[in-house]
Amino acid sequence: MEIETLTRTQVEKLQMSRLRTTLKSVYLNTNFYRTKFEKLGINPDSIQSLHDVTKLPFTTKQDFRNHYPFGLFAVPMEDIVRIHGSSGTSGKSTVVGYTKNDIKNWSKIVARAIISAGGRKSDILHNAFGYGLFTGGLGLHFGAEECGISTLPISGGNTERQITLIQDFKPRGICGTPSYILNIAEKMEEMGLDPRNTSIEYGIFGAEPWSEEMRVILEQKFSLKAIDIYGLSEIMGPGVAIECHEAQDGLHIAEDHFLVEVIDPDTLHPVPDGKDGELIFTSLTKEALPIIRYRTGDIGSITRETCRCGRTTARMSRVKGRLDDMIIIRGVNVFPSGIERVLLQVSELVPYYQIHLVKKGIMDSVELHVEVNREFYNRIGQDMNNAQATQLKRKIQHDIKSFCLITVGVILNIPNTIPRSQGKAIRIIDLRKKQILNS
Numbered sequence: 001m002e003i004e005t006l007t008r009t010q011v012e013k014l015q016m017s018r019l020r021t022t023l024k025s026v027y028l029n030t031n032f033y034r035t036k037f038e039k040l041g042i043n044p045d046s047i048q049s050l051h052d053v054t055k056l057p058f059t060t061k062q063d064f065r066n067h068y069p070f071g072l073f074a075v076p077m078e079d080i081v082r083i084h085g086s087s088g089t090s091g092k093s094t095v096v097g098y099t100k101n102d103i104k105n106w107s108k109i110v111a112r113a114i115i116s117a118g119g120r121k122s123d124i125l126h127n128a129f130g131y132g133l134f135t136g137g138l139g140l141h142f143g144a145e146e147c148g149i150s151t152l153p154i155s156g157g158n159t160e161r162q163i164t165l166i167q168d169f170k171p172r173g174i175c176g177t178p179s180y181i182l183n184i185a186e187k188m189e190e191m192g193l194d195p196r197n198t199s200i201e202y203g204i205f206g207a208e209p210w211s212e213e214m215r216v217i218l219e220q221k222f223s224l225k226a227i228d229i230y231g232l233s234e235i236m237g238p239g240v241a242i243e244c245h246e247a248q249d250g251l252h253i254a255e256d257h258f259l260v261e262v263i264d265p266d267t268l269h270p271v272p273d274g275k276d277g278e279l280i281f282t283s284l285t286k287e288a289l290p291i292i293r294y295r296t297g298d299i300g301s302i303t304r305e306t307c308r309c310g311r312t313t314a315r316m317s318r319v320k321g322r323l324d325d326m327i328i329i330r331g332v333n334v335f336p337s338g339i340e341r342v343l344l345q346v347s348e349l350v351p352y353y354q355i356h357l358v359k360k361g362i363m364d365s366v367e368l369h370v371e372v373n374r375e376f377y378n379r380i381g382q383d384m385n386n387a388q389a390t391q392l393k394r395k396i397q398h399d400i401k402s403f404c405l406i407t408v409g410v411i412l413n414i415p416n417t418i419p420r421s422q423g424k425a426i427r428i429i430d431l432r433k434k435q436i437l438n439s
Helices: 008-029 031-040 050-055 061-066 100-116 135-147 159-169 178-190 212-222 336-343 374-379 387-404 432-438
Strands: 082-085 095-098 124-127 150-152 173-176 202-205 225-230 241-243 251-253 258-263 277-283 294-300 327-329 332-334 349-360 363-372 409-413 428-430
Touching: 008 031, 008 050, 008 277, 050 258, 082 135, 095 100, 100 135, 100 241, 124 135, 124 159, 135 150, 159 178, 173 178, 178 202, 178 212, 202 212, 212 225, 212 336, 225 251, 327 363, 332 336, 336 349, 336 363, 336 387, 349 432, 363 387, 374 387, 387 409
Parallel strands: 124 150, 124 173, 173 202, 202 225, 349 428, 363 409
Antiparallel strands: 082 095, 225 241, 241 251, 258 277, 277 294, 327 332, 349 363
């Protein structure tokens, strides 16, 4: 599309025009932002260039919870046509709303993303993202329909039925969380089917951090091209950024709808392009819930170099991890994605694991629960404590220490014992408070 090949000057001119409209909207219609602006001694006219965005206040997930459910909406409820929200497992749900025009824009953004991933009008898309309050399922659904793609709203779970429909309907594309699509591949193999023999040519995967090693596994399992998609419900939903199928080298940001920054999460100061920091997004076209400088908690970097696919839009790196998920063990910061990178290179393991945070005396420690593959399990005679198993544990500990700089305990599990994902994978289990309460 023409919008994806604008010059940097053209992009910034469009962004500035839309930012002015957004700032006027939040100042006039949202008490939260008007109060924030006045405390800082600014108003919409204070922002004369994109560089001035640093004068604006941040928005956090806690702000959503403090104004639950509809306190951040900038339009009356009669203009809201859809409501989404988070699961609320770690507190009050973050509730977001959409006007009819918001849904229209979102659909076009996602349609553009699907085309970037290699989709086309003649496709059937198997949509295994969850439907409901989670934005993934309906976000991809409306975008696919905007493309004219035949969309199968299968959602997550009921894996054997999913496999039947993949065989019968012969979709060209599939989308879902990488952990659940991997679960589908494993179930197919258990049924004596080869996932490489399906009709699927591309997969759009997101909603959880995943490594390059996971990409390799998914591409080999299904003989497809695995494309990373990014989005948060607070910003809009899926489609904020996506990789292109030509390069798979960074996620193209829909810059006509979102302004991106990267900051140091400790100093809150901007960092230069190419350097990792916390991703910050400001919406430029949202009506129901415009968002100013939202702190995503996601760690990544951006580049503004033209991609070899020809798109000139800024690209963000794959998300390295979330600040919420960062593990701090004896002063060392580790993201689960770093541990995943190591584990997925160990040939004796299947790509399922859990990280248990435990107390050893007064010290925080990590117990890494991994699962051996069937071949290794049969070879060692089912004894998880014999010499070969002990050697494997030591190898994993050595590799984690070398790459992640932390010492972990390793628990080997027999095949099919670590829970499989039906949606988002649960990677971290924090047992420390429970241990303290029981002590």
